[in-house]
Amino acid sequence: MQSSADRIAEPWGARTPYGRHQRWPTRVDTHLAEGIGPDTVEHWVQTASLLHSDGDAMDIAVADGRIAGVRGRAGDRVNRGRLGPKDLFGWQANASPDRLNRPLVRDGDRLVESDWDTAMNRVTSRSRDLLVERGPGSIGFYTTGQLFLEEYYTLTVLARAGIGTNHLDGNTRLCTATAAEALKETFGCDGQPGSFDDIDHADVIALFGHNIAETQPVQWMRILDRLDGTDPPRLLCVDPRPTPVARAAAVHLAPRPGTNLALLNALLHETIRHDRTDPDYIRAHTVGYDELATRVQDCTPRWAADICDIPAARISEAAELLGTADRLLSTVLQGVYQSHQATAAAVQINNLHLIRGMLGKPGAGILQMNGQPTAQNTRECGANGDLPGFRNWQNDRHVADLAAVWNVEPTTIPHYAPPTHAMQMFRYAEQGSIRMLWISGTNPAVSLPELARVRSILTQRRLFVVVQDLFLTETAQLADVVLPAATWGEKTGTFTNADRTVHLSDRAVPPPGDARSDLDIFLDYAARMDFRDKDDGPLITWHDPESAFEAWKRCSAGRPCDYTGLSYAKLRGGSGIQWPVNDRAPEGTPRLYTDGISWAHPEVCESYGKDLETGATVSPVEYRSLNPDGKAVLKAAAYLTPHETPSQEYPFQLTTGRTLYHFHTRTKTGRVPQLNRAAPDVWVEISTQDAERLDLAEGDLVEVRTPRGALQGRLRPTGLRPGVLFVPFHYGYWDTPAGSAPDATTPGRAANETTITDWDPASKQPLFKTAAAALTRLARGDGTPAPAPTTTASAPTTATVAATTGGPAAHATQDPGPTPDSRKDHR
Amino acid sequence: MNGIKIALRTLHHGERHLIGDLTTLAERHRTEHEVHHVATDVAAWSEEHLRRLADTAPHYDLDLSGPPEDSPDGILATLRKKASEAVGRRPEPGLLLLHDLRDVHLAAAHNSLHWEMLAQAAQAAKDPRLLALASACHPQTLRQMRWTNTMIKNLSPQILTSL
Numbered sequence: 001m002q003s004s005a006d007r008i009a010e011p012w013g014a015r016t017p018y019g020r021h022q023r024w025p026t027r028v029d030t031h032l033a034e035g036i037g038p039d040t041v042e043h044w045v046q047t048a049s050l051l052h053s054d055g056d057a058m059d060i061a062v063a064d065g066r067i068a069g070v071r072g073r074a075g076d077r078v079n080r081g082r083l084g085p086k087d088l089f090g091w092q093a094n095a096s097p098d099r100l101n102r103p104l105v106r107d108g109d110r111l112v113e114s115d116w117d118t119a120m121n122r123v124t125s126r127s128r129d130l131l132v133e134r135g136p137g138s139i140g141f142y143t144t145g146q147l148f149l150e151e152y153y154t155l156t157v158l159a160r161a162g163i164g165t166n167h168l169d170g171n172t173r174l175c176t177a178t179a180a181e182a183l184k185e186t187f188g189c190d191g192q193p194g195s196f197d198d199i200d201h202a203d204v205i206a207l208f209g210h211n212i213a214e215t216q217p218v219q220w221m222r223i224l225d226r227l228d229g230t231d232p233p234r235l236l237c238v239d240p241r242p243t244p245v246a247r248a249a250a251v252h253l254a255p256r257p258g259t260n261l262a263l264l265n266a267l268l269h270e271t272i273r274h275d276r277t278d279p280d281y282i283r284a285h286t287v288g289y290d291e292l293a294t295r296v297q298d299c300t301p302r303w304a305a306d307i308c309d310i311p312a313a314r315i316s317e318a319a320e321l322l323g324t325a326d327r328l329l330s331t332v333l334q335g336v337y338q339s340h341q342a343t344a345a346a347v348q349i350n351n352l353h354l355i356r357g358m359l360g361k362p363g364a365g366i367l368q369m370n371g372q373p374t375a376q377n378t379r380e381c382g383a384n385g386d387l388p389g390f391r392n393w394q395n396d397r398h399v400a401d402l403a404a405v406w407n408v409e410p411t412t413i414p415h416y417a418p419p420t421h422a423m424q425m426f427r428y429a430e431q432g433s434i435r436m437l438w439i440s441g442t443n444p445a446v447s448l449p450e451l452a453r454v455r456s457i458l459t460q461r462r463l464f465v466v467v468q469d470l471f472l473t474e475t476a477q478l479a480d481v482v483l484p485a486a487t488w489g490e491k492t493g494t495f496t497n498a499d500r501t502v503h504l505s506d507r508a509v510p511p512p513g514d515a516r517s518d519l520d521i522f523l524d525y526a527a528r529m530d531f532r533d534k535d536d537g538p539l540i541t542w543h544d545p546e547s548a549f550e551a552w553k554r555c556s557a558g559r560p561c562d563y564t565g566l567s568y569a570k571l572r573g574g575s576g577i578q579w580p581v582n583d584r585a586p587e588g589t590p591r592l593y594t595d596g597i598s599w600a601h602p603e604v605c606e607s608y609g610k611d612l613e614t615g616a617t618v619s620p621v622e623y624r625s626l627n628p629d630g631k632a633v634l635k636a637a638a639y640l641t642p643h644e645t646p647s648q649e650y651p652f653q654l655t656t657g658r659t660l661y662h663f664h665t666r667t668k669t670g671r672v673p674q675l676n677r678a679a680p681d682v683w684v685e686i687s688t689q690d691a692e693r694l695d696l697a698e699g700d701l702v703e704v705r706t707p708r709g710a711l712q713g714r715l716r717p718t719g720l721r722p723g724v725l726f727v728p729f730h731y732g733y734w735d736t737p738a739g740s741a742p743d744a745t746t747p748g749r750a751a752n753e754t755t756i757t758d759w760d761p762a763s764k765q766p767l768f769k770t771a772a773a774a775l776t777r778l779a780r781g782d783g784t785p786a787p788a789p790t791t792t793a794s795a796p797t798t799a800t801v802a803a804t805t806g807g808p809a810a811h812a813t814q815d816p817g818p819t820p821d822s823r824k825d826h827r
Numbered sequence: 828m829n830g831i832k833i834a835l836r837t838l839h840h841g842e843r844h845l846i847g848d849l850t851t852l853a854e855r856h857r858t859e860h861e862v863h864h865v866a867t868d869v870a871a872w873s874e875e876h877l878r879r880l881a882d883t884a885p886h887y888d889l890d891l892s893g894p895p896e897d898s899p900d901g902i903l904a905t906l907r908k909k910a911s912e913a914v915g916r917r918p919e920p921g922l923l924l925l926h927d928l929r930d931v932h933l934a935a936a937h938n939s940l941h942w943e944m945l946a947q948a949a950q951a952a953k954d955p956r957l958l959a960l961a962s963a964c965h966p967q968t969l970r971q972m973r974w975t976n977t978m979i980k981n982l983s984p985q986i987l988t989s990l
Binding site (some may be wrong): 414759 | 831858859860865867868869871920921946970971973974976977980981984985986988989
């Protein structure tokens with residue numbers, strides 16, 4: 001039966017319950033523009049979602065040469081037809097009237113319309129001058145988690161072998177660097193161990209700092225469907241906010257921000273104390289158990305209870321849930337990755353699975369998640385502070401192998417130090433040793449911590465800033481050259497989601513005006529710079545998405561992220577496919593490490609690891625002696641006090657985060673009516689207890705201040721942990737009179753006005769979850785509630801706030817799948 | 828047992844000296860955020876070493892519990908020295924950072940060798956208390972060295988090629 005729902009009011013749609021080990025039923029979600037029906041759609045073009053990391057497969061409806069809607073792909077392994085609110089409505093941003101359609105160049109205080117020749121000549125002449133005067137280290141590239149694989153790979157080759165700079169990183173540093181680092185620390189190599197299919201089989205699902213209901217809503221639909229079916233899983237939720245996950249959890253822990261490692265060490269302590277370990281697995285597949293056991297020996301629930309400020313009994317209860325699971329699935333996201341001791345904490349979740357032998361079996365898996373749709377490709381293509389194909393910069397044979405693929409000398413590729421991470425690149429720009437920064441598909445003037453500092457860096461006269469984007473973002477307004485880019489639906493390429501599923505995304509319509517795909521822009525730059533290989537041939541030998549993909553396949557051959565068995569033809573029409581895909585696994589690989597640990601051997605591993613507390617690099621010799629046989633490494637770490645703790649002046653702990661309806665800095669979602677109306681402006685969440693104590697109420701206008709800066713928003717009391725404030729980080733200034741920064745007309749609105757410049761020493765991921773802050777009321781509410789959704793973790797505790805709805809424009813249909821699947825079991 | 832007394836005293840002095848160097852590093856390079864925070868974190872290890880040394884000392888008829896000696900290597904003296912260096916020679920901030928990291932590394936290496944000597948003496952004297960002390964502290968000293976070595980390795984290419 002077809003049904004229809006307001007998918008702003010009901011973000012997760014109708015339930016299709018299913019039992020453990022059964023196949024998740026299909027449900028095809030469709031939303032078409034007003035006046036368009038399935039019969040008036042001219043053609044459907046295959047793609048997957050671009051506004052989160054789930055990789056929901058969908059088809060774009062094209063009518064009258066325009067994108068007119070989307071429909072989930074019933075046959076895809078990831079979503080079986082379902083779409084989330086951002087999938088259903090986000091496409092409308094493509095046709096926004098303020099899309100950039102001409103290059104812009106700086107003329108004094110203004111950016112003026114220009115043409116590609118003029119703009120690119122400015123970029124290439126500055127590049128050449130800098131190469132001559134200051135060398136390749138004066139040029140940096142800061143990219144994103146939102147381009148396509150072919151684009152990252154091309155960027156990597158031109159930056160690392162063309163320019164020869166070590167300074168290339170992605171904004172993935174802000175969202176997924178810890179996932180990658182935690183996997184490298186434990187398994188020697190990046191690569192998601194688990195699969196979304198593990199949700200079908202697990203009897204316990206533990207979500208650590210992962211509000212999956214809002215970050216990957218389609219997988220939350222899957223969990224909800226299992227909760228409504230027979231033999232449902234029990235959930236453990238670790239989150240200071242009353243998220244939809246917390247409300248559905250059997251055990252919800254809301255620890256004090258910054259104390260994840262203490263909690264996890266206590267959970268490990270309990271697991272070991274109760275003999276809930278798998279000694280055979282530990283012996284066969286790990287090293288370091290004794291050190292881990294010693295490290296957590298004194299980390300009792302009582303010890304952690306004081307640090308985390310949660311009752312010891314609750315910690316024991318959580319440990320029992322984890323320790324008695326038959327098939328345990330754990331997922332991890334920003335509550336761990338952007339918090340104090342990020343990598344050390346994320347690694348303990350890997351350790352928990354290893355000592356319990358919960359890996360590589362259906363339902364027993366780890367999902368160290370990503371935030372962005374193509375972050376996995378940023379990582380594997382070498383645009384995220386690693387070498388392509390998860391090659392090891394400390395291993396000369398890996399570098400030689402890469403040099404052979406590129407036909408350059410190994411010395412052409414900087415590998416005397418790890419590739420520079422984003423926060424360090426901005427520091428070099430601040431110091432003046434980086435003089436050109438090319439920013440593609442990201443908006444650091446809103447998304448980096450401590451914005452006053454970031455703006456002061458980007459506006460230096462000596463720094464030449466190139467911004468490549470869809471809109472005149474806050475960052476683009478500060479640029480010297482702005483390059484208009486095509487987006488999803490306007491270009492072809494592939495991308496890989498958080499469980500290694502590769503999807504093809506075809507072009508449905510042409511880009512607006514003179515806008516070009518990011519691939520074409522990078523190819524144009526490489527051609528104008530005339531980058532050469534060691535035989536004086538062109539360094540970059542491809543010319544379009546498919547030939548770039550074929551080039552990447554050669555680079556990925558024999559590495560964990562092996563794409564050699566994939567092609568555009570294979571990806572077109574069917575389901576997405578999980579890498580590695582090669583001769584041994586022609587139809588892809590659901591789970592890594594089904595038969596032991598395969599990429600940790602000293603000869604093949606991507607990284608020898610780091611000291612989790614200092615970030616010091618482990619040397620090849622040390623690693624070889626620690627882990628000669630390439631097993632998983634059980635790394636222990638001690639809890640340290642967070643660097644900024646509440647004081648009398650700044651009594652609250654501030655955490656920032658996202659909401660279901662928006663993505664990043666709202667560059668797209670703020671231009672989508674249904675999404676924007678659901679969460680139109682910034683707000684501040686506080687616990688009801690603190691609100692009562694301070695005589696504060698829903699809708700009060702408040703200021704949140706830290707030593708770095710301040711922002712204003714309306715207050716929303718919720719079931720948040722007392723002592724904590726939450727501010728969504730999506731809001732900036734492009735849709736205010738101020739433009740790119742707060743001024744006399746516009747008070748601070750971006751959460752990052754207040755955040756601290758501090759990062760995890762191992763993953764270099766900035767900490768957005770542990771700043772100390774003060775709260776002041778500026779005006780009592782006038783009856784207007786906070787502009788925060790009621791459907792999500794920001795749900796109010798008072799009943800007087802009108803529910804978030806989307807009205808008729810937010811309706812989407814939900815159809816049962818084409819053929820009900822009768823198979824009882826699947827693996 | 829005079830040698831052990833000397834070793835303990837030397838280590839106490841050396842750890843205190845290292846705290847001074849780490850404090851200088853953290854304070855002077857606040858805008859190098861990672862250096863600032865990690866220097867503060869690993870200085871806490873040396874604080875812990877000082878406490879353990881002070882706790883052990885009475886067993887060897889030694890008192891290491893007093894306030895910092897007013898030696899030329901005291902924290903304030905070090906701060907003053909470094910500040911004057913900064914003003915006097917006006918090196919590039921990047922160069923100063925490398926030099927300060929080097930000083931910390933050398934101070935940690937100094938301590939590492941003395942922890943090694945203490946551990947050897949403990950074994951020769953069959954003194955489990957002393958061996959436990961060295962075994963608990965020495966690994967952290969080595970980590971302080973690895974950290975400064977990593978930072979120098981990672982930062983020096985950019986700093987030295989951009990002067």
